[in-house]
Amino acid sequence: MTIEITPNRSALGAEVRGVDLSKSLTADEFTAIQQAWYDHIVLLFRGQKLSDDDLIRFSRHFGELDIAPASATDMAGAQEKSRPEIWIISNVVENGKPIGALGDKEAEWHTDMSYVAAPPMASVLYSLEIPKTGGDTSFANMYKALEALPDDLRAAIEGRTCNHDASTTSVGELRAGADAVVDVRTAPGAKHPAIRTHPATGGKALYLGRRLNGYLEGYTVEESEKLLDLLWTHCAKPEFSWTHRWAVGDMLIWDNRCAIHRRDGFDGRERRVMHRTQIKGDAPR
Known part of the structure; x- marks a missing residue:
């Protein structure tokens, strides 16, 4: 066939x-x-x-x-x-x-193991x-989510790095040996660009990992929380997804x-x- x-x-x-x-x-x-x-x-x-x-x-x-x-x-x-x-x-x-x-x-929106280098x-x-x-x-297209991102929100994350917390799983459970996060600025995990370039297609996509304990570097905790809430609300829109x-x-x-x-x-x-x-x-x- x-x-x-x-x-x-x-x-x-x-x-x-x-x-x-x-x-x-x-x-x-x-x-x-x-x-x-x-x-x-x-x-x-x-x-x-x-x-x-x-x-x-x-x-x-x-x-x-x-x-x-x-x-x-x-x-x-x-x-x-x-x-x-x-x-x-x-x-x-x-x-x-x-x-x-x-x-x-329920497993919340996430990207697999983004907390590693x-x-x-x-x-x-x-x-x-x-x-x-x-x-x-369910899956969501992060190329399309970035393309549809309001200009002011894109400008707020362009060139920024996001910390991807390693302490919890996608179902919100604390990993074996991990401590609960008290300050998102010092959460364990890896730091990645909030907008990444796909090495094969050359396309640009949002890269957020997961919401829990995320942190946008260079902002206050309050500013980061507000921006991440806006970003995740945007990414979860039905027009970007398939179940x-x-x-x-x-x-x-x-x-x-x-x-x-x-x-x-x-x-x-x-x-x-x-x-x-x-x-x-x-x-x-």
Whole structure:
């Protein structure tokens, strides 16, 4: 079958048909997929039947993989359930121990692991078990959010650096060994430009990481809080986003350099099991 790319009728995202990711990709197939990813930021592959090895092989087409974060493996014992490159995202508890990370709570808008010096450029998420309702994942296009940013707000952040807090997860939980943040100006984490340039497309995008404990360098705390509130309210506008309702066998890959994402909470009595890989990136510029 010929690969077919069908864009969503939204600000980002496209479905890719005509490819079985349990098999190796040809050079031409990967070229088509990579270009579609650059064009649409998030790609959806439905009806896949993938082993962890298949997921890793596909992900490696895009670059070197990160190892699952220590916070995930320490808390969940994920290494007992999967390959080191796989991070299990799940609310399931077996023998009194979580098999994965992030549970069943709502995950606020964020960019994956932006609190490190060289955040992952991409995340790949594959669904094995899903709840009947909830757990949907939304994405927002940060190219478009920047393009539509009011001139005064853009001027306020142009050339500015934002501190990305490392103390909490996207569901608001304090990471193992981390202290609660008292002063956002000294929060642990990495400092990145608030507007970054995509190294492959050359496009400029907002790069905010997550709202909690964020701080715009060079402003007072009060000024930073006001600006960040305005920026996040702007980024969360529906015209920049698309929401995916999961089915078993769905796989998504998204570009962390130009998108943010969030997850709806769901009934913790139902099972949700997802396997994720992350492709290494470089320092935002």
